[in-house]
Amino acid sequence: MSNEQVRPSAPVPTTLPLSEIGKLIQSNPPNISYIQYDISLEPKYLPQIRALISKDLSEPYSIYVYRYFLYQWPELCFIAIDTTTSENDLVAVVICKLERHRGGPMRGYIAMLATQEMHRGRGLAKTLVSKAIDLMIAKNADEIALETEETNTAAMRLYESLGFLRSKKLHRYYLNGNSAYRLLLYLKPGVGQIPTDDFYDPFGYNDLPPSAQDDPRFPQGQADKDDLFRRGIV
């Protein structure tokens, strides 16, 4: 009889508080610096952020979308810069928000993430996301959510290697007709039980025409408000 089965799988470091995890995950490749975003960086970095993000978008976001996040949650945006370039060019970025989700849990939301092609595979994205998560944990987030295109294995692997799980699939979520997965991470026990002012309205159970229930013009009737943010890589 082999004895490999008796060896339990590596013990989960359950004793390690979540706030300690980041250190173990973040990497510091040479010539890369990480910076927490600040409004004062806008003239220099916003154009670069837009350029990097829109590369992977079928249709561009307006400046309002970027500012929506960057002005309300500047601290939850982290960038990586290449210190060998004379202008310290941007090479990776993560943009997030943190607010109560439909009156329920405090939800962090990772809105955009990209690494410049030349710098991929060096742990930049993972480090940036990890920094954002650390801050969300410090700010008492209950959970973190995001969507990613169903074919985006790189992103899915990345998030799953941080502990996220796919919670649902969203049909034709993006404007280009592709479907997405919602990924979710709970940071505290019992988050699934926090009530929201969610009105799940199983069809036909009230007398609204079904079409009206999901009408994008009535965002409050949407199955999920974040479903509106459905343009590209977010």
Place this chain on the structure above:
Amino acid sequence: MITHDITDRFRTAANVVVPGTLIKDTQFSLFEAVGALEVGDPKMDSGCLELGESPEEQFDLNSPLLPEELLWLMDQLLNREVAWLTGYPLSQTLFTSVHIDRLLWPDPKTLDESTFVRNDAAQATNLPHAILRAFCLLLVKSCSLVLTMVTEQHYYEEEDFTTQLFNRELLHRFSSESILENAQYALQVLQSANFESEVSTALAGRIRLRCEILQMLVHHAAGQSIDDTSFQAMHDIFDQVQSTSSFGVEVKDAFSTKLQRRLASTVPPRPMVTVSMDQVWTFWHQMLYDCQNIFSVHAAGHSQDLLTAYQLFAYSCPQPSPYPRALLQSFLTLNSMVASRLEPLHFLEEDLRSLTLPASPLLSTSRKDYGTPFFGKSEIAKNMQGFVDKVEHYFITVYRVFCLNACRIRRTFCHALVEWDAIQGEMEEIDSLIQSLSLEQPSLPPGSSQPAFSFSLSSWVYHHKLTIHRLTIQTGIQQMIYAPHELAGMHYYLASICGIHLNHLERMCHFVVDRDTAIKQSDFRVDIKAKGAAECKMALDRLFRQYAWIKATNLVASALHIIFVVLNRWKIFSVSKPLYSNDALRYEIRMKPFLNLVIPELMSPEEFAHETNMQQSSTEVLLDEAARLSASAKKAWEEVSKTSWNIFPLDEAPYVRTGTDGQASVLDTKWNDDVKGCVRASIAAGICVVKLKKAMHDEAWKEKAKKEAMLPGPGDKGRWHQWWLVPALP
């Protein structure tokens, strides 16, 4: 309209604000941010023009069209129609056609007014235009019928369909007949034209095709299928259309996104959406097949078989597009009957009769036969009514769910499960009341030492609830919701729900047998006794069939459970630690749909991990067990494959289409393919086990497997069945 130039005032005001100041309304939401336009960016601002660019599209509708250009335009329209039928908005598809635009705007008051150039006598005699116009009118009218069908059913805006019409009426007020008549006229005109014969035939084919499509949709709106001859004719014309598509000659500027400016001023310009021409033909053939085949559900002579039929369509690969799914959904309420057969109440009673209430006085349709003079009769009837009122809608909804897009099927099941759980509790109360009113005697169910009551209504609810529960997990596997390292646990959970269901089915059988005995010993009339015995036999048949299916499912799930446990032990699909999470937190996310169920109560994360990982058993022992399980699974599915999709005799309704030329009916084929897929998956699981056994001590293989092991996605080679995710190992 009065306009003011505010440029200067705006500049002055903006100068006062230091860079970095955000002026934001507190109510400004992400929704609005996403919808907002950046004035002056041509990608967002539909009013923004290049220097010297005209705001209007350039196309001259008066310029003459070559027959080959006509043909190209028609094929382009078919193409954009496909994009629309798969969910893209009209503004990015058909409404980018200058021709369609002119036909529909300004809103024509008469059909004659719906022309490319209004009030122009010369147009009427322009041959190519008359032909193209006929084609376009048929097209637009078809769209109108499609839209009506879809919007009358449950669908998800933007996911399934985008219904925004921008105030265009799609010829709603004009009859299909008048449009078909106009097409006949166009066909005559075409004959008299001096077009080269091949092109002329190709054009005529396209008009005839559109006529056929429109007629088909008119039939559908009345709940009818078209006959097989028309159906075949349509495919033939499509083939002809496809083979002549290369004759087309492009017409520059006939499609333009500039038209979007007139549709809505506040929407950013969006790119035109087209599909490849190959996709056009594939889509149309598939859609025609789906539409025609969907009528075969009317052959189902029983609620159970109807459910099987709906499932077979729901899990067809590819899933039918939104229109056929809406058509399938429409059968549930056609003329207030379910599948043209029964009123909802009788439909529900049919299902109850064949599961927990054979030969029962509780059902309105059997009351007169099996009624016994209790003093509480009217009380019982009142309670039964309470049950029906509560449950009827939920029951029909299960069928409706199968008409939703695949993602929504799973998500709706997650919610339905919670509802059925609540209903079960309520129904237990009604059961208890009926029990005491009818002086029911308890009996001893199998494997129990305690006499029990039948709880017929809540037992029926529990059966359906467990089915939904199982499907929630299985659709999760189908849609790759579970990450590789979760698959051991999820297959364990699937097997365990199946196990609970099997026990429940045994309990149900027990009470049906009791009922059968009681009927046989009763002093009912001979014919009533015979009828009652037949009803009991039917119920037992159905319960056995359910049992066989769920047993087979349980066996594959158990085999895969072990396979994934072993892969986890060898760290072949594992995630590296550390994580911002732990087992308990992930368990909570994963089990969220089941967290609050009263029954079956969710086990603790520790118990779940214990049952999943089976630490106490050695890998060798486990693999022996998996070999046995996959062999049994194969046998069990082979047994299932000897049966047909329908348990009950097919309905003799005129709708029944058993395939032409002695072919098996569509549902027979789908059923056979489905069960065969499960047999193959069981075989594949067996092969996996053999590989794993061989690799027990082969560390090199394990390293190789870490790199090469894969989970075949939907449609991939090695994905023998949507339900079954058998890992592909080196």
